[in-house]
Amino acid sequence: MAWRRQFQQFLLSLNVVLHVSYAQAPTPYATPTGLASDITSYLEASSSSEAGLAKTLMFANIDVDNSANGTVIAAQSYSNPNYAYNWVRDASLTMDVVQSLYAAATSDAARDNYANILFAYAGARTAEQNDPDLQTGLGEPKFNLNNTVFTGPWGRPQNDGPATSATTLMQFATAYMNNGGSQDTVNDQIYQAPVKADLLFVASNWSSPSFDIWEEESSNHFYNRLVSHRALVLGAAFATKMGDDSTSSTLSSAASDVANSLSVFWDADLGIIKYEDGPVLNNKNSYQDIAVILGVIHGYNDDGVFSYSNDQVLSTAYHLAISFLDAYPIAANQHTDSSGASLGIPIGRYPEDIYTGTGTAENGGNPWFLCTAAMAELFYRAASDLQSAGQLTVSNTSLLFWTYFSPGANLSEDTYSSDSDGFKGAIAALQGWGDAFIRLIQYHGGDGGHLSEEYDRNSGVMVGAADLTWSYASVITAAFARAEQSGDDSYVQDLANLGF
Numbered sequence: 001m002a003w004r005r006q007f008q009q010f011l012l013s014l015n016v017v018l019h020v021s022y023a024q025a026p027t028p029y030a031t032p033t034g035l036a037s038d039i040t041s042y043l044e045a046s047s048s049s050e051a052g053l054a055k056t057l058m059f060a061n062i063d064v065d066n067s068a069n070g071t072v073i074a075a076q077s078y079s080n081p082n083y084a085y086n087w088v089r090d091a092s093l094t095m096d097v098v099q100s101l102y103a104a105a106t107s108d109a110a111r112d113n114y115a116n117i118l119f120a121y122a123g124a125r126t127a128e129q130n131d132p133d134l135q136t137g138l139g140e141p142k143f144n145l146n147n148t149v150f151t152g153p154w155g156r157p158q159n160d161g162p163a164t165s166a167t168t169l170m171q172f173a174t175a176y177m178n179n180g181g182s183q184d185t186v187n188d189q190i191y192q193a194p195v196k197a198d199l200l201f202v203a204s205n206w207s208s209p210s211f212d213i214w215e216e217e218s219s220n221h222f223y224n225r226l227v228s229h230r231a232l233v234l235g236a237a238f239a240t241k242m243g244d245d246s247t248s249s250t251l252s253s254a255a256s257d258v259a260n261s262l263s264v265f266w267d268a269d270l271g272i273i274k275y276e277d278g279p280v281l282n283n284k285n286s287y288q289d290i291a292v293i294l295g296v297i298h299g300y301n302d303d304g305v306f307s308y309s310n311d312q313v314l315s316t317a318y319h320l321a322i323s324f325l326d327a328y329p330i331a332a333n334q335h336t337d338s339s340g341a342s343l344g345i346p347i348g349r350y351p352e353d354i355y356t357g358t359g360t361a362e363n364g365g366n367p368w369f370l371c372t373a374a375m376a377e378l379f380y381r382a383a384s385d386l387q388s389a390g391q392l393t394v395s396n397t398s399l400l401f402w403t404y405f406s407p408g409a410n411l412s413e414d415t416y417s418s419d420s421d422g423f424k425g426a427i428a429a430l431q432g433w434g435d436a437f438i439r440l441i442q443y444h445g446g447d448g449g450h451l452s453e454e455y456d457r458n459s460g461v462m463v464g465a466a467d468l469t470w471s472y473a474s475v476i477t478a479a480f481a482r483a484e485q486s487g488d489d490s491y492v493q494d495l496a497n498l499g500f
């Protein structure tokens, strides 16, 4: 593969339009099938499992001592690297887990606890919006722990934050009212601010260039577009529910505009959804980034716009996954754990990454836990999506994905009904690979459930910020997706009630 990438880079540098035929997938890294009992145990809803420990460790990073109420520290790492800030993105994704737990909890004590945290979060987000020192409006990405804005040099704006924050809070508000909570309270403490302000910001600013989720470069990012789309669609319905029809129509019209803008990201020659629309930046010649997969996970809205099982999404996942085979030495020889069970392909942010977790170095980028969990989550959700559809259509766009990840099902360009062997083989492959990615997290994760940001590309040992909050949130949402796929209907509720 390396030669091909170099060749592509060479041609791209000459600005030549490339028509590479990706006729053949390489030999599969592994051929796992079905959900595995070791991963069921690893993620079970108990205090000593990874899921239970991840929950405890994630909550330990909410409202840390001497921080403002409703804030999330990205990691309790105060130097090398210093992640002791409240990032809008990380907080919204963490609070998204809290709102899922709130919605599922049946214990009153658990529910009250989560609701207090979420109302405090809404208050913290409102305070951020009103900070007098914002440099880029509501796209300001980073706040101190006392929740005053960070004013030093930084990649700003990062316009995904208003969208994901609004989505999280609208979901909480909806569950709160379903539980009998007052609409007036929601209007005062959630809708008027911060949600409406963030949604109007998204409606008027979604097409402006923004820094990406890794805070490295300003462009038009697929991730931002998809999370904006979801926020605007949910926002239009939510505004109507709040009796605000004029805001609803503003949001709904912006949502259509965003949806109509998305096709530019697909590159048929590369077979991927490009993570940004624009010239090559930051030496990312491949245009590949797990941000596309994260965009689908955080931004898909059950409306067919870039679903988990979308052919272009699957093709993107395939090309991205195999790009890491060349990038990471641990991919060369660690294909199974000590019991012989399959480990997934190590997944990082993008193949050209040079961030080591504390600085930069040539060939220094590592696989990340949250990226690996995102790939697992995509596979579980794709399986559930296909089961809901009741059939699988393999197209020339998705064929390589299926050939590589599901070789045992002998799939070709055809439609497979849910009772066919091909369909069943495909689902089993998605399950097996989802578990293999989670098993890789288990393999490289620490004792006591601890997960840092990254695991070393050469040795596999944990590196980067310790106890990254987003690592825990991503493992928990992957566990939710797996429970849905396994038919464990009480899983989220059990995890939500755990400890109360």
Ligand SMILES: *[C@@H]1O[C@H](CO)[C@@H](O)[C@H](O)[C@H]1NC(C)=O
Residues within 6 Å of the ligand: 069, 070, 116, 117, 119, 120, 123
């Ligand atoms: C944080 O905010 C919540 C929700 O408003 C409130 O219940 C709680 O008492 C606050 N905690 C502190 C320490 O102020």
Ligand SMILES: *[C@@H]1O[C@H](CO)[C@@H](O)[C@H](O)[C@H]1NC(C)=O
Residues within 6 Å of the ligand: 144, 145, 146, 147, 148
């Ligand atoms: C908030 O924290 C920052 C960073 O530690 C500090 O510079 C600032 O003075 C604090 N502001 C207030 C109002 O406490």
Ligand SMILES: *[C@@H]1O[C@H](CO)[C@@H](O)[C@H](O)[C@H]1NC(C)=O
Residues within 6 Å of the ligand: 136, 137, 138, 139, 200, 201, 202, 204, 205
């Ligand atoms: C859109 O962004 C610009 C620049 O930050 C800001 O001035 C404007 O107020 C934003 N729009 C809304 C509705 O917040």
Ligand SMILES: *[C@@H]1O[C@H](CO)[C@@H](O)[C@H](O)[C@H]1NC(C)=O
Residues within 6 Å of the ligand: 396, 397
């Ligand atoms: C893939 O299929 C589409 C739709 O059937 C077709 O238009 C396109 O030419 C095909 N591409 C290749 C490379 O075969």
Ligand SMILES: *[C@@H]1O[C@H](CO)[C@@H](O)[C@H](O)[C@H]1NC(C)=O
Residues within 6 Å of the ligand: 408, 409, 410, 421, 422, 425
């Ligand atoms: C796929 O092909 C192999 C070899 O021809 C065969 O053994 C296997 O049963 C087939 N699997 C399915 C799901 O059709």
